Amino acid sequence: MNSTVRNIVLVIVWLGLWRASVLLEFAPHASIWFPPAGLSFAALLVLGWRAVFPIAVAGFVSTAWIAQIYNEPLTVTGWFNSSLLFVLAHTIPLGLGAYIVRNEYRRNGINGFARTVLIFLVVAALSAMLTSFFGILAIWEGGLMTQAQPWLSWLPWWIGDMAGIIVLAPVFIAIVSWRYHQVQLELGELNFSLTAINWKKFVSRLALVLGLLLISLTLVHHSQRIEASFTVFFIILPFLWIATTTSQLTTVFILAIFSTVLAFLVSQLHVIDFALVYQFAMITTAGCVWFALTIPTLMTQNAQLAQRVARDGLTKAASRGHFIQRLEAELQRSTPNSTCCLVIFDFDFFKQINDRHGHILGDRVLVSVTNYVSQLLRENDIMGRFGGDEFMLMFPATEFSEAQVIAKRLCTGISQLTIDGLDEPVTCSFGVVECHPSEHAVSAIDRADRALLLAKQRGRRQVVGSAA
Numbered sequence: 001m002n003s004t005v006r007n008i009v010l011v012i013v014w015l016g017l018w019r020a021s022v023l024l025e026f027a028p029h030a031s032i033w034f035p036p037a038g039l040s041f042a043a044l045l046v047l048g049w050r051a052v053f054p055i056a057v058a059g060f061v062s063t064a065w066i067a068q069i070y071n072e073p074l075t076v077t078g079w080f081n082s083s084l085l086f087v088l089a090h091t092i093p094l095g096l097g098a099y100i101v102r103n104e105y106r107r108n109g110i111n112g113f114a115r116t117v118l119i120f121l122v123v124a125a126l127s128a129m130l131t132s133f134f135g136i137l138a139i140w141e142g143g144l145m146t147q148a149q150p151w152l153s154w155l156p157w158w159i160g161d162m163a164g165i166i167v168l169a170p171v172f173i174a175i176v177s178w179r180y181h182q183v184q185l186e187l188g189e190l191n192f193s194l195t196a197i198n199w200k201k202f203v204s205r206l207a208l209v210l211g212l213l214l215i216s217l218t219l220v221h222h223s224q225r226i227e228a229s230f231t232v233f234f235i236i237l238p239f240l241w242i243a244t245t246t247s248q249l250t251t252v253f254i255l256a257i258f259s260t261v262l263a264f265l266v267s268q269l270h271v272i273d274f275a276l277v278y279q280f281a282m283i284t285t286a287g288c289v290w291f292a293l294t295i296p297t298l299m300t301q302n303a304q305l306a307q308r309v310a311r312d313g314l315t316k317a318a319s320r321g322h323f324i325q326r327l328e329a330e331l332q333r334s335t336p337n338s339t340c341c342l343v344i345f346d347f348d349f350f351k352q353i354n355d356r357h358g359h360i361l362g363d364r365v366l367v368s369v370t371n372y373v374s375q376l377l378r379e380n381d382i383m384g385r386f387g388g389d390e391f392m393l394m395f396p397a398t399e400f401s402e403a404q405v406i407a408k409r410l411c412t413g414i415s416q417l418t419i420d421g422l423d424e425p426v427t428c429s430f431g432v433v434e435c436h437p438s439e440h441a442v443s444a445i446d447r448a449d450r451a452l453l454l455a456k457q458r459g460r461r462q463v464v465g466s467a468a
């Protein structure tokens with residue numbers, strides 16, 4: 001997007017959000033949540049210092065606008081000083097906060113997501129505290145606030161800004177990241193792309209939390225009791241469920257819509273006396289949701305790690321540890337009538353292939369041969385990489401003679417393979433054993449390895465078997 005258009009869009013959206021929050025004010029200069037704080041935080045986080053100018057323009061316009069809304073006369077100097085103070089109060093703490101969060105995410109990546117979330121929440125609280133403090137000072141300086149008001153407004157303003165940042169900044173980051181490919185890249189495994197949304201889940205989960213919110217607000221509206229307003233905290237539970245069962249983007253959008261509807265209904269249903277309860281509920285819910293979002297991320301990482309540990313990266317054969325684990329389980333299950341066979345095969349003169357043609361071609365040979373072998377395996381057979389150019393095969397519930405036939409077929413088949421860049425045939429030697437029921441895996445591997453050694457000693461490219 002062209003930078004002028006981007007700046008104009010940012011100013012218009014900022015002022016639109018600002019006007020919406022002024023409409024929902026429950027105390028002078030304080031609304032349930034303050035969306036412009038979330039937008040400023042997201043813009044400063046994504047665009048850095050380039051966001052300062054459009055935010056400053058919006059700040060100057062909003063100060064003049066507020067004087068008009070509150071019907072307060074304002075001199076040009078008063079407007080300028082007050083606007084400048086507001087802009088500094090708004091951009092410096094939020095800019096610093098965004099800078100800290102951005103660096104934290106870059107340093108920790110997705111692995112340290114829980115730590116980034118914690119820093120984000122602390123930064124949101126502190127920068128909102130400073131923005132609101134200096135913001136009130138700026139408005140007071142401009143004579144737009146009476147003597148007694150500053151202290152009355154500070155807490156709701158602070159909490160409102162904090163809610164704006166915690167609840168809405170992520171949604172704005174997501175929206176901006178659609179226009180800036182680099183941001184999407186930096187978000188890494190945090191999937192903020194629209195395709196990550198399952199719309200059916202989105203609508204049903206949103207309906208659930210909005211339904212519960214309506215029940216809570218109706219209770220408060222009719223009873224006008226503070227006890228009833230605390231029912232809103234129960235909505236944290238469905239939110240935890242949403243955060244752990246849907247995509248991050250779905251959760252972020254549901255949270256943003258929930259908070260907007262909450263802010264709107266609190267002013268419309270005349271339950272404004274309990275506004276602080278709702279502000280804290282909004283912040284607590286958002287905080288819990290952010291931590292809950294780390295759970296699916298951790299689960300995905302765990303699954304990826306488990307896969308990485310169980311598979312050899314090059315050939316996709318089972319890793320040595322995983323293969324031995326499976327072999328042990330199979331040996332425990334086997335009976336004298338149904339036992340398994342183990343095959344170890346090793347490439348012949350593989351060092352020469354590497355030395356003559358290089359390791360890249362050597363790798364290709366390993367991949368081609370193991371692909372060929374895995375195509376010929378049955379569903380329950382497993383191939384594992386023992387290490388280097390040595391591989392193992394487990395044939396569950398297979399007779400020794402049958403295993404030998406398969407090994408011979410593989411031995412011949414491999415020697416007939418054509419591999420790009422290699423003019424000589426690749427051959428392998430095989431050791432085959434029938435495992436004893438309840439034999440230890442290491443002992444079966446040792447016997448198969450000795451059979452393989454014999455095959456090598458007898459001239460390679462052959463199968464040597466050793467029955468139980």
Ligand SMILES: Nc1nc2c(ncn2[C@@H]2O[C@H](COP(=O)(O)OP(=O)(O)OP(=O)(O)O)[C@@H](O)[C@H]2O)c(=O)[nH]1
Pocket residue numbers: 314346347348349350351352354358359360361362363366387388389456460
């Ligand atoms: N390209 C490639 N080479 C590997 C890999 N792992 C092990 N090797 C090489 O495989 C070769 C194995 O050589 P040796 O164990 O000496 O055996 P050999 O040359 O196959 O000879 P024999 O087994 O006696 O027939 C070594 O040169 C290793 O560096 C790998 O992942 N990729």
